[in-house]
Amino acid sequence: MKASRLDEEFGTDCVAVTGLGLVTPAGVGWEATWKGVLAGQSVAATDPALAGLPVDFSCRVPDFDPHALVGKGAGRLDRFSQLAVAAARLSLLDAGLDPAEWAADRVGVVIGVGLPSLETCQREWVKLHAGNYKEVSPLTLPRSLPNMVAGEIGMRFGARGPNLTVSTACASGGTALGTALDLLRSGRCDIVLAGGTEAAPTARLHVLAGSQMRALSTRRSDPAAASRPFDADRDGFVVAEGAAVLVLERSEHALARRAGRVRARLLGYGASADAHHPTAPDPTGEGVALALRAALGDAGLRPGDIDHVNAHATSTRLNDLVESQVLDRVFPHSPPVTSNKGVLGHTMGAAGAIEAACAVLSLEQQVVPPVANLDSLDPEIPLDVVSKMPRQVRMEHVISASYGFGGQNAVLALGR
Template identity: 60%
Template sequence: MLGTEIAVTGLGLVTPAGLTPEANWAALCAGRSTAAADPVLEGLPVDFSCQVTSFDAEAELGRLTRRLDDFIQFALAAARRAVCDAALDTHGWRAERVGVVLGIGGTSLKSYESAFQHLATGHPSRVSPLTVPRSNPNMAAGEVAIDLGARGPNFTVSTACASGATAIGVARDLLRSGTCDIVLAGGTESARSRMTAACFARMRALSRRRDQPGLASRPFDTARDGFVLGEGAAVLVLEPLAVARSRGAPVQALLRGYGASADAHHPIAPHPEGRGAVQAMTTALEDAGCRPGDIGHINAHGTSTPTNDALEAAALARVFGDQSPPVTAPKGVIGHSLGAAGAIEAAYTVLALRHASVPPVANFGAQNGDPKLDIVAGSPRPLTAGTGISCSFGFGGQNAVLLFEAA
C-alpha cells in the first residue's frame, strides 16, 4: 500500500486557546498570548505559564477523572472530539483495525511529586496505588483505547518536543503498510509541574518576563528570551483517502509527506548548521513529491529561545532560500506544550489550509541578526498555495516534519 494517500478526517483539540478547532483558530488569528500567572508555580523563579483554563474534566469524563493525570484527561477528551469530528461510529468500526499512537515528551510528574513528598516524610503507605497508571506515558494511548474500544496497535512515542509530530508520522506508516484502517494520532502533555518549571528555569530556557507574561513568548522576535511552559493535546483521525471517501467522511486535508532525522550532535543543543532539521524538511518534501517553491506556508517550531529560533531560521533559509513562504509560530499564543506541541501545530496547519489563511506570530516585532524569514505579523495573511509544513525539533536532536495539502 506504499503511496496510499492519507486523509485527515477529524481534529480534536484541548489547548490554552480553547477546546474546539473554531476557538483555537480565533485565538491564533487574534495573535494574543494566553500566558498568565500560574498558581501551581507560585514562588518559583518562573511562575507563569499557558494554561488550559476552560476544560472541566469532571463534567466531560465523570468518574474517570479520579484515575487520570491531566495529560491523560486531555488526550481522552481530544480523542473523543476527533472521533466525533470524523463522523466515526465506534460501535460499527473494525476495532482490531483501529490504532492509537500518541506522542508524549516525558513522564507526568503531577502524581509523582505528591508521592515523593509522602516518601520524604516517612509515609510510604500514603502513596496512591494509582500513581504508576496515572503517570506512565503509555497510559494516555491505553486509556484512549479503553474508552473508545480501539483494539489495534496501541503505543506512545517519545522524541521530546517532536513527539506529537513523530506519532502522526508513525501512524501514517501504519496506514500505508495496511496494518490499520484508522489511526488516532497526536500528542498530549501538561508541562505545568513545579519540577519541570524548576529544571527548565535552571537551564535558562524559560522567559523571565514575570511582570509581563503576555509578552513573554515571542518566536523569532529580536527581544525573545526563552519559552513559556504550556499544556494540551491534539488528536487527528487518519485514514486512507479512498476509505474516507467511501464512507462520506469530511476530508479536511491530506498528509502528503513525513520526514524524520537525528542531529546526532548534542543532548540539548541543536546542530549548529541545522543539519538534522534540514534533512527532515528535505525528506518530507521528497516524500510528498514537492519542491520548496510548492509550499504555501511554514508552521515553525519557533520556541522563542534565542539559540533555537536562530538555528531554525538558518535551517529554513537553507531549504527555502531567500524567498521563504510565510512563516507562523503558534507558541507565541499557546506556549510550548513539549510532547504535545507537534500534534497541536499539525492540527493548526490543517486549519490554516482549511481557512486558506496564515495566522500571525504573537508578540513579533522584528528580526535582528537571524536569517530573514517572511514572518506573518499583526494579522492573518491569505494563503496563496494549498500546502504547508509543520516543523518539530526536540532534545536529543530528534526532528520530525509533516507536510499537508488542502483537500
C-alpha cells in the same frame, strides 16, 4: 468535503485528515484554538501553582472540566491523560465516527508525550519520604506511566489495533503523526487516532528545571509578552499544557464510510537526528535540513511546492536562529512562516500535533496566523514571518516542523 469528491480528487491511496480535536490554552475545541491563534494575542499569565519559583507563569487550558470532557473515571487520570482523552473525543465527533460501528482491530492509537507525568509521583513521593508506605496509592504507576495515555484512549473508544506512545521530546506530536502515517500506509490500520499531549505546568520540578537551564523566558512582570518567536528581544519559551488528536484515515476507508469532510491530506513525514548535543541544536542545521528534505521526498514534493511553513520557533535565541537559517536554505522562495507558540506557549510533547492541526486549518481557510509579540524581527532571521494580523495566502502544500531535545527532528508535509 463529500466522499465523492474524495474519490475524484484524491484517489484512494492517500491518508486523509478527517477529524481535529484540540484542547489548548486558547480554549477547548478547534474553533476556540483557531480563533485565539488568528487573534495573535498571547494567553500566558501568572500561574498560582508555580508561586515562589523563579518563573511563575505559564499557559494553561481555560475552563477545562475533565468530568464533562473525559467522562467516567476522569478523576483517576493525571492531567496529561485527561487532556488527551478529551482531544480524542472531540476529534471523533469532528470526524463523524462512532466507535460502536468501526472494526476495532483496524483502529490504532499513537500519542506523543515529551515528559513523564510527575503529577501523581510528586504527591506520592511525599508519603514515601515520610515513611507512610501504606498510604502510597496503588494507582501511582497507571496514572503516571507515559504509555497509559494511549492505553486510556484505546480502552475508552474501543480501539484495539496498534497502541503506543512515542517520545521525542518537543517533536513527539509530530513523530506520532508520522508513525501513524506509516501504520496506515502499511495497511495495518484503517484509522489512527494520532497526536500529542503535555501538562508540564502541573509539575513544579519540570518548570524549575527549565528555568535552571535558562530555556524559559523570565518576563515575570509581563507574562503575556514573554513568548515572542523570531523577535529580536526574545529570551526563552513559556511552558504550556494542551493536547491535540487528529483522526487519520486511509482515503479508501473514508470513502467507504462516506466521510462528510476531508480536512487535508497527510502527504509525507521526515525524521532525523542532529547527533550533536543533548539540548542545543546543531548550529549547522544539517539535521533539521535532513528532516525537511525527507518529508518533501516522502510527499513527492519540491521545495518550491511549499506555500507556508508552521515553524517550531520556540522563542529561544539559538533555536529560532538556526531554524530560520535552515528554512531559508531549503526554501529559497521564502514562503510565509508562522509560529503558534507566541499565542499558546510551548506545549512540548503536544506542540507538533497542535501545530499540525493549525497547518490543516491554514490549508482549509487559506490564511496564515500571525506570530504574537513579534514587534521587531531579529535582523539575523531571513524569513517572511507573518505578524500583527492574519495573511490570506493561496496554499496547496504546507510544512509543519518540530524539533526536540536530543536533536530529534520531525517534519510533516500536508496538502489540500
